[in-house]
Amino acid sequence: MIKTRRELFSLSSTCASLAGLAFLAGCASSPTVAPKTTGWIKDEVADSYVFAYPLVLMDLAREAATGTDPGQAPVNTLRHAQALPPVGATSPSTPSLDTLDSTGWLDVSDEPVILSLPDSHGRYVDARALDMWTNVIWSTGAQTDARVGGLKAKTIAFVQKDWQGTLPANAKRIDVPTRYVWIDVRVQSNGKHDLTAVRKLQRAIRVAPLSVFNGDTRVASVVARSNPPDMGVSGTPATQVAALDANGFFNRLAQALQDNPPSPDDPHALNILGNLGVNPGEPVQLPKNASDAIAAGLADGRERVATPPSNLLMANGWKWFGDGVGNYGPDYALRAYAAFTQPGVGTKDDEVRAMVALDSDGHALNGANRYVIRFEPNQLPPVRGFWSITAYTKDGALGESAPAHVAVGDRNGAHRNRDGSLDVTVSSARGKSANWLPAPRADFQLVMRLYAPKPQATDGTWQPPAVVRQ
Template sequence: MKLKLFLLALIAVVGTAAFYVIKGPNLQKKNPDAGLTMQEIKIRDEAAQENWAYSLGVQAYVYGLPLKITERERRLRLNERKLNFVMEREICPCAPINQFGHMKKLATADDSLPYTPNNDTVYSGALIELRDEPLVVTLPDVMDRYWSAQIADSYLENVTYLGSRATGGKGGNFLFVGPDWHGKVPEGMTLIRIPTYSGVIALRYGIEKDAPNEMQKIYDIQKQVATTNLSFWDQKDGFGKIKPIHMERKDYDGDLAFFEQMADLLNEYPPRDHLKASVGMFQSIGIELGKPFNQDLLHPATIRGLKRALADMTDIMTWKVKYRGTAFPTGWNNLHQGTYGYHFINRAEGALEGLLVHNREEGVYFSTYEDRDANLLDGSERYVLHFEKDQIPQLQDKGFWSLTMYGTNFQLVGNEINRYSIGDRNKDLQYNDDGSLTIYIQATEPEGKTSNWLPSPPDGLFRINYRIYLPNEKTRNPDTLLQFIPGIKKVSYNEGI
């Protein structure tokens, strides 16, 4: 009897499985061309080939986008006229390759920066090239404020950190070398190996906005930041000397210029060893390590698929940047940290919108276009963000948090009190009697609540970024951070707030 019941159950399971197999594509079909004319077969097969190329083209674009953005920054620094223009106007913390550029103020609504700027730290930055020789980077000790040196490779993926958390605020002399350098490290230097021959160093120095002489203190720190070619290090008067970088860069045009340039950049700056195999699937669309892209070798159907992919990528990346990272039920999206592994879409969105993204230990970032009920944030409405006492972020030493207002162009929003962000460093922030905190988000000044007001644009879509620098384990852990990201609540105009 038991055997009979077992056989009946087995038949039922097999029957159910067979049902689902029959409903899917019939992979067992022996003659898929039966009943079709030669022309119909050709049309069907070329459509399939085009779709396959389309899917690979989308993935290749995502994979190569960070390299393209790094190349944009490299070409800017190789063009003296453009570089001088952006340096004079402080459009970015830019300088010639292997030198630091320094911003002299916090970002404001008057700036138009090539990334989503914060209003919390003063930026310095350097694009480094290590193919010819190593570079010595000298940074001062900074113990009285938050600071970090975020170091990334050509793919804008984090390599390591220096700063308040990573080195206890200590600076020093750091020898940056490429992947194949095997020389002797001078005494007293710390070796930092970059897995590609180029990289990025993003320096951030925290500032107390309401404290006196803060910018002068930042200037004094910036004056102590230096770069020196290793060959000059032991020379008299060699400190701070840099050899000019001259690099020939090819111009690209045509419908598939993106893929042609991507192939060249992959060969110039190969991916990290453990990621090289991930490029293998792009061979059938003409992208292969060690080889140039040659459109003439591609089938017309493949070319059509790649053109379609390029045509769709603006919309795809616009969607992905808007809803970056992991969505939480309170309406916030937690951005993926800047060590991406095989999450190439997260790497691409991070490079496109923010250039660089912190690792969780350094900072957790959230963004939203929506209130807690999944309605888009509208400047014509009023909102509140309420933190119960135990929802206020928990921090490490020198940590802080902020909420920053952005327009749809990822730039800061102008307002009558020139307040672009609000957080725990605002000295006049008013907490409720029970230790909770309410932030008022609206275009018009809330009566009696100015100290807790984050001004929004008068109408249209806006976005808020929520940054927590140096969060503790509970605040940064994806399993527990929901406690610290309450949803934004819409408040009607006839409802008291």
């Protein structure tokens, strides 16, 4: 928890009345004062790193994704992924094999930006918008029409909170607390044969500033030459944040704070930053003669960001987010960990992404072995949409030995046993199981995705089964 004040310690000198004239004279002229501790600096640097990590990550992600270079798109346009991740993809962000994403960065500082979503005619579509602190400010969420029955046409207006004016008819107003907004619209894909239909639906999604929207609804979008830049891709935002020293991190934070203030619940965190010499829009002036304490605080902050918080759900080796995800309030530890492990994660109603890297005996999963995940009849993943399991390398990439676009789930014909249970076999070598999930040959991890999860998936009443080595 961010501390409420500095802890400064000092030693006052005392003169003893019976200690002799010489000692008394020396005591009066040269009082001894212990040097001020730098412990508060270490603690406040660590606390501030955890607090600020999501904003710095999002700011770097926005910078990497916006522009006119290959792999980028201008602000207030969408970029459409056109193909599922290829075999051997090196993204460490566990890319989904279930959906194609249309993503974009919005700037609402001058005027509202309008998002128009078409009728998906029964196809699963999930859309979300995050502010620069990774809070989900809008999503299709618990709306049943966006799930099993598909998405109905809708228009969303993202508006700076103090803006006054007229919006398009039937547009839902969403007040935005930060200058920038990240949009992600995910469209279900059923494989290569389905891509034409997915692309047609993507082309019907529109994003435009209000003035452009009112003048011409045929606004621009960008077809991706490859998949959209991911906020966790190696060599881009996540690793860039990790490479920043204290001056680099806090200077980036100070600049981002100008346009993207924290929520009203966070004024004390800004006071703590002020103690460290970090103020919005100003050059950072970290405490002098405290380089060791600053370095130690930075190291502690990095470790805390990567440490699962106590309110993370965990069972049978799996880890996943519960009810608090996406709307964090003052839970800075959960917010930072979510940004670190699953950038862009939605709310409990959008998706559950459970991850496991150990078997039921606590050993690392390895493709040389054969594993079984057994879902009892009443323990299948609780969803209103669909679910899938995919294997990745320990770094989160798709293994080169795995066939392209392979996942196991209820959407692609997972076979149940006679009693209604379901067994998924995981190994690098093909087995006789009807539900075989290809795995990398070395150490690997599994990701189970629950699209449109039911409440029991995030309140702890349902747990993923153990991964048992055979």
